[in-house]
Amino acid sequence: MTQSTEHMMSTAILLIAHGSRRAEANADLVRLAEAMKTRCPNEIVEIAYLELAEPSIPQGAARCVKRGATEIRLLPYFLSAGTHIVEDLTGFRDEFADQYPEVRLQLCPPLGLHPLLIDVLLNRLNEDWADTSQLPREWPNAHASRTSPEASIE
Numbered sequence: 001m002t003q004s005t006e007h008m009m010s011t012a013i014l015l016i017a018h019g020s021r022r023a024e025a026n027a028d029l030v031r032l033a034e035a036m037k038t039r040c041p042n043e044i045v046e047i048a049y050l051e052l053a054e055p056s057i058p059q060g061a062a063r064c065v066k067r068g069a070t071e072i073r074l075l076p077y078f079l080s081a082g083t084h085i086v087e088d089l090t091g092f093r094d095e096f097a098d099q100y101p102e103v104r105l106q107l108c109p110p111l112g113l114h115p116l117l118i119d120v121l122l123n124r125l126n127e128d129w130a131d132t133s134q135l136p137r138e139w140p141n142a143h144a145s146r147t148s149p150e151a152s153i154e
Helices: 003-008 023-039 057-066 083-099 115-126 149-153
Strands: 011-017 044-049 071-076 104-107
Touching: 011 023, 011 057, 023 044, 044 057, 057 071, 057 083, 071 083, 083 104
Parallel strands: 011 044, 011 071, 071 104
Antiparallel strands: none
């Protein structure tokens, strides 16, 4: 893609994930973005992480603007509309709107109960799990609430 073609684009998709200390986990969002670029060749696609990894959401949004976006669709790669969506992402959207009033921002809903998610889950359930070498031996308490004692480990 040439520089001039890139600047003609005005819509950006900012894929937003939680972020992890594990680089392998963060790499999933990079791969997802590459797949999105293939499926959406006329849109700017960038990534951002809420915490624990970079680029941060402000950095990702700034990249979109730098690439010529006049509209940014904030696409959370989250399952449900918990605190991160309801408070963190809406707060960011509002701050960004104040900073860049010329850019239209749209916060898309999380994956939630989308009908195709049931198919994805059923496919995952029926996959052959003979090779689990890429999975951690023990699952950390990654989803401890912000107020629980377990949350202090992050």
